Amino acid sequence: MPAGYVKLATGEIFKGEVVGQEQPAVGEVVFNTSMTGYQEIMTDPSYAGQIVTFCYPLIGNYGIQLDDNESNRPQVAGIITSELCDIPSHYGAVKSIDQLLKEQGLTALTGVDTRALVKTIRKYGTVQGVIACGSPDQEVQVASPPPFSSSYWVDAVSTKEMNTYPNSGPHIVVVDLGMKKSILDCLLAAKCQVTVVPYSTTYEQIKALHPDGVVYSNGPGDPVALKPWLEHVRRVTTAYPTLGICLGHQVIALAYGATTAKLKFGHRGGNHPVKELSTGKVMITPQNHSYVVVDESVDPQQFEVAYRHVNDGTVEGLVHKELPICTVQFHPEAHPGPSDTAYIFHTFLQHIQKGGRSAYAFA
Numbered sequence: 384m385p386a387g388y389v390k391l392a393t394g395e396i397f398k399g400e401v402v403g404q405e406q407p408a409v410g411e412v413v414f415n416t417s418m419t420g421y422q423e424i425m426t427d428p429s430y431a432g433q434i435v436t437f438c439y440p441l442i443g444n445y446g447i448q449l450d451d452n453e454s455n456r457p458q459v460a461g462i463i464t465s466e467l468c469d470i471p472s473h474y475g476a477v478k479s480i481d482q483l484l485k486e487q488g489l490t491a492l493t494g495v496d497t498r499a500l501v502k503t504i505r506k507y508g509t510v511q512g513v514i515a516c517g518s519p520d521q522e523v524q525v526a527s528p529p530p531f532s533s534s535y536w537v538d539a540v541s542t543k544e545m546n547t548y549p550n551s552g553p554h555i556v557v558v559d560l561g562m563k564k565s566i567l568d569c570l571l572a573a574k575c576q577v578t579v580v581p582y583s584t585t586y587e588q589i590k591a592l593h594p595d596g597v598v599y600s601n602g603p604g605d606p607v608a609l610k611p612w613l614e615h616v617r618r619v620t621t622a623y624p625t626l627g628i629c630l631g632h633q634v635i636a637l638a639y640g641a642t643t644a645k646l647k648f649g650h651r652g653g654n655h656p657v658k659e660l661s662t663g664k665v666m667i668t669p670q671n672h673s674y675v676v677v678d679e680s681v682d683p684q685q686f687e688v689a690y691r692h693v694n695d696g697t698v699e700g701l702v703h704k705e706l707p708i709c710t711v712q713f714h715p716e717a718h719p720g721p722s723d724t725a726y727i728f729h730t731f732l733q734h735i736q737k738g739g740r741s742a743y744a745f746a
């Protein structure tokens with residue numbers, strides 16, 4: 384394996400060996416603390432434009448599985464590991480992570496002191512970085528990716544056409560901002576008929592589909608990138624019972640006048656504790672986000688903060704006081720991570736089936 388390194392925009396260099404393709408990779412360097420689920424993480428479109436550092440020291444030991452993709456290809460800009468297993472041992476493994484990297488033209492850096500790298504990110508905050516082969520003294524020329532505040536990222540991962548999934552239950556339109564396949568799986572498992580639409584679908588186009596409810600999905604980048612569509616988000620959520628997940632939650636908050644801010648190093652992992660304020664219950668949730676809805680910007684006349692992160696108190700979900708809108712910053716669809724909050728889907732659907740208008744049915 385050729386020697387390589389990752390160089391952060393703040394100047395720190397961490398050495399390792401390059402695996403996969405040997406072209407430089409550029410992206411925002413983030414870290415994920417999950418102990419399993421590397422395949423789901425790599426294929427989650429929310430990670431577009433990001434280089435993921437895995438905190439768990441051994442990655443790849445159960446290989447790549449047939450059914451664990453969250454989209455049709457890896458979406459990360461690159462990965463960084465302490466150790467990368469190239470001979471997986473699992474009955475369901477169809478290939479090694481090494482093969483996947485090569486097939487998909489992805490760059491990874493392994494043999495890295497990931498503890499030191501993660502401590503650096505925690506200290507200075509998330510920054511851009513470059514993975515490259517050779518010595519860090521040689522200059523590498525790589526084009527800077529578009530900023531996360533541009534709609535480039537959602538545009539790159541959202542479906543280009545409408546897709547329908549017939550079923551016997553209520554009709555749910557999912558606005559695909561970078562949808563994880565598990566969101567679709569959860570809705571289909573609950574017997575919903577699902578129509579997945581591009582992020583740029585207008586209110587009128589959604590209305591023409593006669594949905595019983597609407598889901599705004601997870602996705603990459605900064606939610607402000609979707610500013611041109613907020614008017615449609617506002618009209619859709621005023622008209623239909625709505626569930627917003629992660630980027631979907633942030634975009635709905637923006638559509639109602641709240642603001643978002645970037646966390647120093649985000650929440651990415653499989654064990655983030657979240658308190659449901661109506662019951663005092665704490666659930667362990669999978670998370671993967673940089674941005675949060677700013678507490679003080681939430682209009683208390685319209686929304687109630689329904690969930691909070693136990694570690695840092697940040698907003699983890701909103702319930703509208705009159706309209707049937709519920710939003711969550713965490714991932715009820717799990718994959719990877721615990722499914723403690725899978726009930727969010729059931730509550731949403733029960734609410735639709737009851738035909739209720741009051742948001743308090745969600746709480």
Ligand SMILES: NC(=O)CC[C@H](N)C(=O)O
Nearest residue numbers: 601602629630672673674
């Ligand atoms: N998983 C997501 O939907 C992430 C939302 C957004 N891109 C963020 O980083 O905060």
